[in-house]
Amino acid sequence: MEISSKEFKHCNLVSISGRVDSATAPQFTQALDKLMEKGIYKLVIDMHGLEYMSSAGFRALLAAQRNCKRYNRGEVVLAAVPDRIREALELAGFTELFKTYKEPLDAVGSL
Amino acid sequence: MSAKEFPAKFDYLDEVREYVGEKARAAGFGEKDIYSIQLATDEAASNVIEHAYEGVPDAFFELTCEFKNDRMTITLLDHGKTFDPSKVDVPDVKADLSDRKIGGLGIYLMRKLMDEVRYESTPSGNLLTLVKRKA
Numbered sequence: 537m538e539i540s541s542k543e544f545k546h547c548n549l550v551s552i553s554g555r556v557d558s559a560t561a562p563q564f565t566q567a568l569d570k571l572m573e574k575g576i577y578k579l580v581i582d583m584h585g586l587e588y589m590s591s592a593g594f595r596a597l598l599a600a601q602r603n604c605k606r607y608n609r610g611e612v613v614l615a616a617v618p619d620r621i622r623e624a625l626e627l628a629g630f631t632e633l634f635k636t637y638k639e640p641l642d643a644v645g646s647l
Numbered sequence: 648m649s650a651k652e653f654p655a656k657f658d659y660l661d662e663v664r665e666y667v668g669e670k671a672r673a674a675g676f677g678e679k680d681i682y683s684i685q686l687a688t689d690e691a692a693s694n695v696i697e698h699a700y701e702g703v704p705d706a707f708f709e710l711t712c713e714f715k716n717d718r719m720t721i722t723l724l725d726h727g728k729t730f731d732p733s734k735v736d737v738p739d740v741k742a743d744l745s746d747r748k749i750g751g752l753g754i755y756l757m758r759k760l761m762d763e764v765r766y767e768s769t770p771s772g773n774l775l776t777l778v779k780r781k782a
Contacts, residue, residue: 555661557657557660557661557664557689557693558657558660558689558693558696558697559657559658559660559661588664588682588685588686590660590686590689590690590693590753591690591693591752591753591756592693594752595749595752598744598747598749599749601744602744602745605744620678620679620682623679624682624686624756624760627740627756627759627760628740628752628755628756629740629741629742632741633744633747
């Protein structure tokens with residue numbers, strides 16, 4: 537799993553690629569926590585290069601969304617979600633909790 | 648039927664998914680079903696590692712795969728603490744953000760992704776059986 541973060545005027549674009557499972561989810565959580573500790577609560581997660589995500593990754597997303605939405609200070613949105621991952625997110629009812637965009641830059645513009 | 652032993656460590660989940668993915672591909676499942684089988688098996692193995700073998704170093708579990716009569720049957724056998732997934736509360740996947748439960752999601756996905764999920768406590772250990780029918 538690879539994570540990189542790019543700063544925009546109103547939000548950060550977090551690109552995640554590879555596989556997120558119980559082994560790698562803690563790194564994902566850590567990367568998101570680091571941004572939130574800096575006071576960045578508007579996050580776009582670009583999943584373009586993501587091959588796989590288990591419920592361990594879903595839990596990391598849920599925790600970040602809770603933290604970001606607290607006091608209406610921000611939001612986590614998802615972009616370029618691959619079909620298989622989107623289907624699993626739908627099964628888990630997560631597509632109700634996250635706005636999703638096809639284009640990462642559209643997501644950036646929305647925040 | 649093929650069987651393989653895996654160390655009960657999260658670092659081996661990649662290999663677990665590859666193992667069942669190859670079997671599913673060889674059996675002629677499509678990409679969507681292969682992903683479902685890999686995800687369900689990962690969730691099952693993660694539960695074994697996290698709950699059945701909680702705090703137990705150097706533990707192993709056995710994974711078997713069999714394709715017969717258009718059905719892929721995967722079993723996981725461990726010798727850890729009894730962990731009956733059917734006793735875990737089903738999460739409300741329609742709940743609001745603030746009411747979402749973090750636990751039980753893996754088991755919920757397993758049930759949604761597979762056609763059958765069975766748990767038995769046997770003399771040789773905890774046996775979880777996952778079945779996927781080929782459409």
